Amino acid sequence: MAERLEVDELLLDPIRKTGRGFWIAFAALLGLIAWGAAAYLTQLRVGLGGTGLQQPVSWGFYVTNFVFFIGISHAGTLISAILRLSKAEWRRPVTRMAEVITCMVLLVGGGQILVDLGRPDRLLNVIQYGRYQSPLLWDATSITAYLTASTVYLYLPMIPDIAILRDNLHGKWNFLYRVLALGWTGSERQHQILNRAITIMMVMVIPIAVSVHTVVSFVFSMTLQPMWHSTIFGPYFVVGAIFSGIAALIIAMLIFRRAYRLHAYLKPIHFQYLGQLLLVMSLLWFYFTFAEYLTAYYGGEPEEMKVFWSKFTGRFRFQFWAMFTCNFVVPIVCLTRLKKNTIPRVLIASITIVIGMWLERYIIVVPSLSAPRLPFQEGSYAPTWVEWGELAGSFGLFSMFYLLFTKFFPVISIWEMKEGRHQAIGEVMERVKSYLPDTAEPATAHAGGTEVAP
Amino acid sequence: MRTPHAPPEEAPQPSPGEDRLVRFFQYAIACTPVVFIGGIIGWVTHLIRTSLRLHDVPSGAIGISLVSIPVFITLMCVLLYVLWGILNDRRVR
Numbered sequence: 001m002a003e004r005l006e007v008d009e010l011l012l013d014p015i016r017k018t019g020r021g022f023w024i025a026f027a028a029l030l031g032l033i034a035w036g037a038a039a040y041l042t043q044l045r046v047g048l049g050g051t052g053l054q055q056p057v058s059w060g061f062y063v064t065n066f067v068f069f070i071g072i073s074h075a076g077t078l079i080s081a082i083l084r085l086s087k088a089e090w091r092r093p094v095t096r097m098a099e100v101i102t103c104m105v106l107l108v109g110g111g112q113i114l115v116d117l118g119r120p121d122r123l124l125n126v127i128q129y130g131r132y133q134s135p136l137l138w139d140a141t142s143i144t145a146y147l148t149a150s151t152v153y154l155y156l157p158m159i160p161d162i163a164i165l166r167d168n169l170h171g172k173w174n175f176l177y178r179v180l181a182l183g184w185t186g187s188e189r190q191h192q193i194l195n196r197a198i199t200i201m202m203v204m205v206i207p208i209a210v211s212v213h214t215v216v217s218f219v220f221s222m223t224l225q226p227m228w229h230s231t232i233f234g235p236y237f238v239v240g241a242i243f244s245g246i247a248a249l250i251i252a253m254l255i256f257r258r259a260y261r262l263h264a265y266l267k268p269i270h271f272q273y274l275g276q277l278l279l280v281m282s283l284l285w286f287y288f289t290f291a292e293y294l295t296a297y298y299g300g301e302p303e304e305m306k307v308f309w310s311k312f313t314g315r316f317r318f319q320f321w322a323m324f325t326c327n328f329v330v331p332i333v334c335l336t337r338l339k340k341n342t343i344p345r346v347l348i349a350s351i352t353i354v355i356g357m358w359l360e361r362y363i364i365v366v367p368s369l370s371a372p373r374l375p376f377q378e379g380s381y382a383p384t385w386v387e388w389g390e391l392a393g394s395f396g397l398f399s400m401f402y403l404l405f406t407k408f409f410p411v412i413s414i415w416e417m418k419e420g421r422h423q424a425i426g427e428v429m430e431r432v433k434s435y436l437p438d439t440a441e442p443a444t445a446h447a448g449g450t451e452v453a454p
Numbered sequence: 455m456r457t458p459h460a461p462p463e464e465a466p467q468p469s470p471g472e473d474r475l476v477r478f479f480q481y482a483i484a485c486t487p488v489v490f491i492g493g494i495i496g497w498v499t500h501l502i503r504t505s506l507r508l509h510d511v512p513s514g515a516i517g518i519s520l521v522s523i524p525v526f527i528t529l530m531c532v533l534l535y536v537l538w539g540i541l542n543d544r545r546v547r
Contacts, residue, residue: 132501132515141522144494148529156536178468179479182540189543197536204528 011410014260029400036393039386048118052383056376057369061387062116065394067361069109070216075245076102077150078209081202092420093265093412098249099154104401106147108394135218142215149208153201159184160415213241225368226303227296236288243281244357247350250274254347256411265412268342275346279335286328306371316367319359326356484541487533491526
């Protein structure tokens with residue numbers, strides 16, 4: 001262990017040393033959080049009247065943020081679980097970062113509903129008198145299940161790494177590491193138990209993750225609002241969630257690669273693979289968006305068409321076309337033929353996708369509420385500084401959670417890297433052999449009549 | 455065969471009192487799933503009872519609970535299996 005740790009010593013550096021960059025980032029994020037806190041305190045004092053929310057647009061930035069952040073959470077567990085399950089060896093430096101995103105962002109996303117309530121004490125009513133017939137409560141249940149599963153899925157593969165921290169760092173946090181390491185000794189039996197539990201969790205977490213964003217979409221599609229009452233909202237939301245999740249993961253990877261000098265671990269090949277995944281998701285997102293608008297247009301129902309045209313050519317056209325450019329045009333331009341300048345191109349695409357996906361959530365929430373089916377007057381929505389503050393504070397809080405995590409725990413799984421070096425190469429060779437058809441011939445191949453040595 | 459790792463020699467030895475405290479917190483962590491997930495299941499059951507009492511579409515509440523409760527129970531079982539399994543295998547250390 002000691003010998004190998006020398007190789008991965010770099011991964012403990014951010015925990016051992018606190019550089020100037022850390023404090024600058026910490027101060028900047030604290031500023032954003034302070035802005036968010038000031039906005040929230042103002043809202044508590046003056047009520048939701050301090051925001052741009054009103055009838056009929058009673059869901060604005062907060063619900064947009066909620067759907068957006070819950071979507072980002074699919075980065076982690078879903079991608080990590082799929083990569084683990086498919087035994088993609090390039091996953092090793094990626095999974096931990098992805099899993100952390102999930103846990104942190106779910107806390108922030110879930111908190112948006114509390115902010116949207118206006119009066120947080122009303123949460124007690126949900127606990128006491130909640131109606132399980134309401135999709136809102138399905139949401140609460142599925143997000144709780146997802147948060148629990150994601151936290152477990154983050155913690156379990158961290159146990160061997162926490163044991164490494166316990167044995168190598170003897171500072172004031174050693175007590176914490178000793179508790180969280182759960183007496184890990186690295187015995188065969190403990191590895192067996194851990195691997196079995198991780199396998200069960202990665203199988204469980206994929207349907208839970210899919211169900212979460214499907215249930216988030218039910219909040220909209222179970223109503224009769226124009227352009228919400230759609231059967232493809234479930235898969236449309238899931239595709240968008242994975243899309244934005246991968247983009248957020250790439251941004252996080254690039255930030256920590258630079259800040260913690262992880263170039264040896266996060267290589268261009270990782271970004272190339274994730275970029276290709278992003279390109280596929282961009283095309284899928286385009287297809288689902290096209291299908292969603294095609295079915296509305298084909299139906300031609302007057303209430304739906306009002307919302308439809310408000311997005312294409314009306315007052316939401318700027319947001320709509322910006323969304324389209326960010327989620328489809330830029331990714332297609334940046335992510336095709338990724339051999340050259342991989343990292344800058346993947347970064348540009350990821351940043352635009354995160355912006356585009358936030359706009360997509362906004363474009364789903366606000367236009368439908370602005371032109372409701374019920375005999376309300378058409379409404380408009382203009383967020384005040386309170387909502388902008390909440391948005392900035394939410395991003396600040398998420399980034400702060402992430403930053404603090406990297407200060408206490410390695411952002412790349414040390415034991416999985418070690419396992420990759422020691423065992424994976426042999427295992428992969430064995431696996432590839434097992435995929436190929438068994439032949440009775442000796443291990444020689446014939447190419448164009450010429451015998452080729454194995 | 456994996457080789458268990460030994461702590462580096464320069465590591466300061468914890469006192470028995472500290473060790474007991476660490477163990478106490480570790481077993482507290484191992485009990486958390488029962489408390490947390492048990493609480494959630496209790497809450498879901500309360501919602502079913504409320505819908506039954508108010509005749510408020512109890513079939514809906516029961517239907518959703520039939521999906522959610524087994525998920526939480528499975529999560530609890532996995533957690534208990536791994537936490538207690540690791541905690542009770544300290545022979546090498």
